[in-house]
Amino acid sequence: MSIVYLNGAFIAPEDAKISVMDRAFLFADGIYEVIPIYQGKLFRLTEHLRRLAYSLEHIRLASPHTDAQWEALFNALIQQNGGGNLSLYLQITRGCAPTRDHAFPKVPVEPTIFMMVNPMPTPYSTDLNREQGIKAICLSDIRWLRCDIKSVSLLPNALLRQQALDQGVDEAILIRDDLVTEGAASNIFIVANNALYTPPRSPFILGGITRDLVIELAQAHQLTCVEKSLTQAELMAADEVWMTSSTKEIAPITQVDGKPIGNGKVGAVWRKVAGWYNAYKQTLLNP
Numbered sequence: 001m002s003i004v005y006l007n008g009a010f011i012a013p014e015d016a017k018i019s020v021m022d023r024a025f026l027f028a029d030g031i032y033e034v035i036p037i038y039q040g041k042l043f044r045l046t047e048h049l050r051r052l053a054y055s056l057e058h059i060r061l062a063s064p065h066t067d068a069q070w071e072a073l074f075n076a077l078i079q080q081n082g083g084g085n086l087s088l089y090l091q092i093t094r095g096c097a098p099t100r101d102h103a104f105p106k107v108p109v110e111p112t113i114f115m116m117v118n119p120m121p122t123p124y125s126t127d128l129n130r131e132q133g134i135k136a137i138c139l140s141d142i143r144w145l146r147c148d149i150k151s152v153s154l155l156p157n158a159l160l161r162q163q164a165l166d167q168g169v170d171e172a173i174l175i176r177d178d179l180v181t182e183g184a185a186s187n188i189f190i191v192a193n194n195a196l197y198t199p200p201r202s203p204f205i206l207g208g209i210t211r212d213l214v215i216e217l218a219q220a221h222q223l224t225c226v227e228k229s230l231t232q233a234e235l236m237a238a239d240e241v242w243m244t245s246s247t248k249e250i251a252p253i254t255q256v257d258g259k260p261i262g263n264g265k266v267g268a269v270w271r272k273v274a275g276w277y278n279a280y281k282q283t284l285l286n287p
């Protein structure tokens with residue numbers, strides 16, 4: 001049975017209860033992080049802690065812990081759950097005020113801190129010889145203008161992902177003013193003429209930790225990678241399209257809106273970069 005963390009206690013999930021007055025329940029007033037864990041080890045922890053601090057700062061909530069305290073808490077939860085390959089979910093909310101009021105509580109309240117771990121799905125890069133990628137559709141980006149904050153307000157993302165699933169595909173690629181922003185729960189890369197392209201950081205996208213690592217790996221291996229706005233036409237004309245996220249790593253997308261991307265098969269550049277990603281992961285496991 002898994003063990004979760006709530007406000008200082010390591011407990012069974014069914015014992016983890018929060019008040020209906022919690023501001024995340026009433027206003028989605030909270031942020032979250034998802035950190036991948038390989039063989040019990042936290043992956044890209046520094047980068048995840050940096051983004052956590054960014055999200056907290058931008059919703060004007062003081063971090064309840066130092067980085068060292070967070071790391072100790074994460075490791076304690078991993079240990080309680082026996083290690084292995086996991087994804088760690090952390091949520092911090094503005095806590096419970098006595099009345100429902102849009103304004104922040106006048107008398108400071110304790111934030112709510114919740115953590116759980118889930119088994120990591122098998123990443124696509126475990127089979128570099130695969131021929132088939134995943135399918136996606138393009139949908140209008142109906143989200144707010146601060147997608148750079150990892151907010152728990154995910155109703156638009158959930159509606160978009162469900163619309164994709166209802167149409168028999170795996171992910172929604174979001175379009176704002178004819179430009180690709182990101183996936184419903186991922187960042188997007190394209191390959192054209194053997195170079196990588198991904199939309200630049202902006203309030204319209206989440207600064208993905210996996211995205212940044214792909215850019216870093218490309219630079220380290222002298223593969224051209226350009227951060228620039230991409231039109232829907234450029235996406236459709238690409239040789240390859242990928243989505244990246246902490247739990248999916250780098251996933252090749254071989255069909256968008258029912259049309260093949262490139263030759264409709266997983267591409268050579270994905271194989272190369274996914275291989276670099278696998279090798280990078282090994283440096284965590286065998287430092």
Ligand SMILES: Cc1ncc(COP(=O)(O)O)c(C=O)c1O
Nearest residue numbers: 185186187206208209210245246
């Ligand atoms: C909207 C959105 N964009 C991008 C990402 C990818 O971010 P990361 O690579 O840090 O997991 C996610 C991850 O869940 C996401 O929800």
